[in-house]
Amino acid sequence: EVQMVESGGGLVQPGGSLRLSCAASGFTFSSYWMHWVRQAPGKGLMWVSRINSVGSRISYADSVKGRFTISRDNAKNTLYLQMNSLRAEDTAVYYCARESDGYNWDFDYWGQGTLVTVSS
Amino acid sequence: QTVVTQEPSFSVSPGGTVTLTCALSSGSVSTSYYPSWYQQTPGQAPRTLIYSTNTRSSGVPDRFSGSILGNKAALTITGAQADDESDYYCVLYMGSGIWVFGGGTKLTVL
Numbered sequence: 306e307v308q309m310v311e312s313g314g315g316l317v318q319p320g321g322s323l324r325l326s327c328a329a330s331g332f333t334f335s336s337y338w339m340h341w342v343r344q345a346p347g348k349g350l351m352w353v354s355r356i357n358s359v360g361s362r363i364s365y366a367d368s369v370k371g372r373f374t375i376s377r378d379n380a381k382n383t384l385y386l387q388m389n390s391l392r393a394e395d396t397a398v399y400y401c402a403r404e405s406d407g408y409n410w411d412f413d414y415w416g417q418g419t420l421v422t423v424s425s
Numbered sequence: 426q427t428v429v430t431q432e433p434s435f436s437v438s439p440g441g442t443v444t445l446t447c448a449l450s451s452g453s454v455s456t457s458y459y460p461s462w463y464q465q466t467p468g469q470a471p472r473t474l475i476y477s478t479n480t481r482s483s484g485v486p487d488r489f490s491g492s493i494l495g496n497k498a499a500l501t502i503t504g505a506q507a508d509d510e511s512d513y514y515c516v517l518y519m520g521s522g523i524w525v526f527g528g529g530t531k532l533t534v535l
Contacts (some may be wrong), residue, residue: 350471405476412463413476414473415471
């Protein structure tokens with residue numbers, strides 16, 4: 306069974322940093338491109354970042370570019386999101402999502418999310 | 426900046442049919458954007474319904490269908506059920522490793 310479990314969320318002050326993790330199991334993690342998607346409280350989904358299977362191709366939404374860094378450790382089956390210079394508007398539930406294979410450009414499995422709250 | 430627009434809310438009667446749409450701020454949505462659709466209930470992670478415009482994800486009932494209608498992507502629910510009451514999101518692949526979600530549609534079944 307495909308499972309992805311996010312962790313690392315919490316309360317952080319504006320300007321602070323946080324690193325999120327997404328532990329994957331039930332599939333060959335190293336074969337899949339992975340994403341982070343976030344959802345501010347009471348708001349819609351927003352795509353954040355993607356990384357290819359080996360970590361060599363990465364993309365970001367404009368709103369997080371230069372502040373967030375996506376990475377992965379295929380030996381540990383874990384996806385990461387390093388978040389620096391956090392702002393109040395980064396407050397959200399952060400989901401990791403697996404990109405399906407076959408060049409359909411969709412997300413076929415999602416984790417349950419971890420809440421990040423940026424507040425003083 | 427690319428904006429993807431969905432109806433903020435929609436209402437359908439049980440057993441009825443509803444079509445939710447997904448539009449681009451500039452230009453038409455085509456299959457080249459690989460539109461996909463996700464269902465989300467409060468407090469839960471999204472669930473994939475439709476990918477690549479019109480392919481149902483595994484386990485999704487056939488009352489859900491995707492298409493291109495005019496210049497928009499569309500999700501049609503035929504024979505709506507009470508547990509279809511959810512938020513629905515489309516997302517478009519813009520190319521160059523960039524995705525943009527629509528604002529979501531809150532569907533009420535009553």
